[in-house]
């Protein structure tokens with residue numbers, strides 16, 4: 114029996130993980146669940162899975178959750194700091210980080226220090242402080258098992274390949290809803306259009322990131338830390354069908370790919386079960402449904418975010434933390450109709466130039482960079498000055 118804490122149980126990854134867990138009650142037990150503002154769903158999940166603890170980070174929702182769970186043994190906590198309590202809870206074997214954004218950093222660090230294995234969906238944590246996280250995981254003998262579909266693909270391709278060096282990896286990108294479009298088209302796109310991902314149903318933030326190719330930029334940085342690679346060893350290839358989830362090319366020239374229908378249940382199921390594989394009834398891939406699989410070079414001139422992410426990766430230090438924080442601000446601003454699609458990249462680039470560079474950041478430097486960048490980016494958005 115694996116005891117699991119899910120940070121972000123009310124989101125797209127969190128709810129799918131709970132479905133996987135509900136289908137395998139002999140294998141998994143939920144000990145903690147967390148949500149931000151969706152009190153009703155958190156209450157429903159708590160009554161169904163009976164964890165020992167729930168956390169609602171939006172403190173205004175505390176009383177609602179507390180009252181609804183009053184007749185149970187479930188401890189109810191509120192506020193961001195309480196995420197760390199859900200991450201370190203005694204008896205938890207695996208923490209699924211399914212929160213969105215850099216708010217995942219502190220509870221992930223707490224979980225690793227408490228020697229909990231991590232099923233990592235929250236890619237922003239590795240983008241912000243991948244050096245600290247991977248070092249801490251090594252020191253504490255903690256496994257970081259990727260949930261992100263591309264990284265799960267690479268991880269699966271590497272099973273049994275210890276000691277065989279990777280020449281390079283290819284992360285596949287769907288290209289998003291605006292694949293093939295030019296800058297003049299992108300200037301006029303709406304959030305409703307950007308939220309229509311061609312292949313995956315996901316939370317709003319990652320869906321906008323997919324449309325702007327920032328998701329692939331964040332994933333390039335995530336891959337650097339998960340698989341200990343240099344920027345030149347990580348390539349992105351646009352593959353509109355999202356059937357091949359990513360590929361590894363070894364030093365003998367041989368390539369391994371992992372494929373399947375685009376369904377997050379698969380990588381979630383794999384990460385929870387690792388190192389086992391557990392039977393599932395998820396939809397199977399059928400070759401005749403896909404007579405063609407296509408591959409293209411990404412257009413880095415139009416979709417500048419991917420280029421900016423490579424620049425940040427090559428520069429090192431706190432630069433990836435800067436682009437992550439700036440991106441979180443601009444995605445929120447775009448979703449609130451405060452800036453246009455193309456302007457998101459303008460603000461991110463201005464932050465990369467305007468925020469102080471730190472070559473060897475400490476955790477405090479990362480936290481400061483994150484908050485300074487958010488303030489700087491928000492001012493740029495408000496003043497429309499970028």
Ligand SMILES: NC(=O)C1=CN([C@@H]2O[C@H](COP(=O)(O)OP(=O)(O)OC[C@H]3O[C@@H](n4cnc5c(N)ncnc54)[C@H](OP(=O)(O)O)[C@@H]3O)[C@@H](O)[C@H]2O)C=CC1
Pocket residue numbers: 120121122123124125126127147148149150151152170193210211212213214216234235236237260261262313314315316317318319377
């Ligand atoms: N969705 C997907 O298919 C994939 C997602 N990922 C990554 O997984 C992570 C989660 O994505 P996704 O599930 O789509 O996101 P969602 O927006 O669907 O869910 C986010 C979750 O985080 C909670 N949350 C939001 N803001 C805060 C906050 N400030 N403090 C604490 N908790 C918060 C939400 O709570 P509430 O609902 O109460 O607001 C919700 O439970 C992201 O990092 C994403 O990049 C990676 C690969 C695929």
Ligand SMILES: CC(=O)[C@@H](O)[C@H](O)COP(=O)(O)O
Pocket residue numbers: 261262263285286287288289313319322323324328329377
């Ligand atoms: C399901 C998943 O892992 C997402 O990160 C997905 O890959 C997004 O698709 P894009 O390839 O469009 O960014």
Ligand SMILES: [Mn+2]
Pocket residue numbers: 261262263264332
């Ligand atoms: Mn992905």
